[in-house]
Amino acid sequence: MSDVLLFSISLAVTVLGLLASWRAARSRGLPSGLRGAAWSLVPLGFYLTGLTAFLSSLVLNPTRWTGVAVLGLAGVLYVVSGVKLRSRAQPGPRRVEAGGRGAAPVPRGGASASAGAGGMDDDMKEIEEILRRRGI
Incomplete structure (x- = not known):
């Protein structure tokens, strides 16, 4: 995807999100509006940091999807090892x-x-x- 197209999409999503956040702030209160504004700024931040370009190239690249799957497997194994370690460290009820x-x-x-x-x-x-x- 071209840079101009990615910037246009990111900016449009951010502006629409900020408008929706403003409406949410008026109807549901300031904390709700601020939370929505924070989430609305994420697409523009992704574009400015280069994550949008990475994510758009990720969509059709099987090598990168394999990398994402390997990272996901690593995360699952890490969490499971922590659970197993914790269950072994805490013995069950004793009689x-x-x-x-x-x-x-x-x-x-x-x-x-x-x-x-x-x-x-x-x-x-x-x-x-x-x-x-x-x-x-």
């Missing part, structure tokens, strides 16, 4: 034997503990039984 480390504390102390608790021993026995059944 703790009853009475072992991590078991729920059971108050001991006979009459003084039950007198102040008022039926707390029965509740603790139920909780202890539930925890024992679940292997905690």
